[in-house]
Amino acid sequence: MSLFSVAVHIVPRRGLLDPQGKAVADALHSLGFADVRDVRVGRHLVVQADASSAADAEASVRRMCEQLLANPVTEDFELEAPRPA
Amino acid sequence: MRFGIVTFPGSNCDSDAYHAVADVLGAEAVRLWHKDHDLQGADVVILPGGFSYGDYLRAGAIARFSPIMREVVAHARRGAPVLGICNGFQIACEAGLLPGALLRNQSLKFVCCPVRLRVENAETLFTHRYAPGQLLSVPIAHGEGRFSADDATLDRLEGDGQVIFRYVDETGAVTDDANPNGSARNIAGIVSAEGNVLGMMPHPERAVDALLGSTDGLALFEGLLDRVAA
Numbered sequence A: 001m002s003l004f005s006v007a008v009h010i011v012p013r014r015g016l017l018d019p020q021g022k023a024v025a026d027a028l029h030s031l032g033f034a035d036v037r038d039v040r041v042g043r044h045l046v047v048q049a050d051a052s053s054a055a056d057a058e059a060s061v062r063r064m065c066e067q068l069l070a071n072p073v074t075e076d077f078e079l080e081a082p083r084p085a
Numbered sequence B: 001m002r003f004g005i006v007t008f009p010g011s012n013c014d015s016d017a018y019h020a021v022a023d024v025l026g027a028e029a030v031r032l033w034h035k036d037h038d039l040q041g042a043d044v045v046i047l048p049g050g051f052s053y054g055d056y057l058r059a060g061a062i063a064r065f066s067p068i069m070r071e072v073v074a075h076a077r078r079g080a081p082v083l084g085i086c087n088g089f090q091i092a093c094e095a096g097l098l099p100g101a102l103l104r105n106q107s108l109k110f111v112c113c114p115v116r117l118r119v120e121n122a123e124t125l126f127t128h129r130y131a132p133g134q135l136l137s138v139p140i141a142h143g144e145g146r147f148s149a150d151d152a153t154l155d156r157l158e159g160d161g162q163v164i165f166r167y168v169d170e171t172g173a174v175t176d177d178a179n180p181n182g183s184a185r186n187i188a189g190i191v192s193a194e195g196n197v198l199g200m201m202p203h204p205e206r207a208v209d210a211l212l213g214s215t216d217g218l219a220l221f222e223g224l225l226d227r228v229a230a
Helices: A019-030 A054-069 B014-024 B067-077 B087-094 B151-159 B218-229
Strands: A002-012 A043-051 A075-079 B002-007 B028-033 B044-047 B082-085 B101-103 B111-119 B135-142 B146-148 B163-167 B187-191 B197-200
Touching (some): A002 A054, A043 A054, A054 A075, B014 B028, B044 B087, B082 B087, B087 B101, B087 B197, B111 B187
Parallel strands (some): B002 B044
Antiparallel strands (some): A002 A075, B111 B135, B163 B187, B187 B197
């Protein structure tokens, strides 16, 4: 077993109203970033876990997302490739 | 008939709920700690409002893994009544007892005020003491109350009479202005397909005393008392 670090990005599902993202987009527009089309605000988690391989670490964190870290009704998640911690 | 009121770390409406059923209604009530594994004979379980586990991760996401929730879910699966109010609604959704999710209010503001509700289904365990379409004044107090579900789920909820309360204006009309949090289709409360789990963002337990502005919530608890006792 070795220690891996897996970064998780969780964002509101596309198509769902994200009022935080909209407020940030409005603020960027008022700063002059006229090119901004859309902003979505989510969460970034870094999980450190023992696993026998990078694939096992990723599978394990994926189950964590499905069971707790992301809400399957309203959120999507992406994992970054596990890195040795 | 015994009410059981769960206290999670961060619950803050557990005493209000206890007061409503024990002191105002005069029913038997027992307080349940989140680490308990025993509902102590409660016939109706109330998941109260508050900020369980500081709303960390998502409102209700961590409370659903409290030890007592195993018993609460089993209680609900047996068809016994569960009432989730505010944070309790969020916990019930996270626990899979109700469909959908409660998201950050569209305004991004915490909203604390009385709202007007319309009773959409007066034939449930929880609402049979109300008249169909009756208008109620009940307070809300939440930052994450925007009910959200996919269209197919919303259609099913509407078609099966599972939408119990809706936010309306003074005349009973469903309008955007009357929607305090941006909830899909102005939905304020729903029941499970079996009808035994009610989740609602407004606080009926804070509308049981004229001194505090409304007694419109009392009939919900009275209805449970006479239906479950019978």
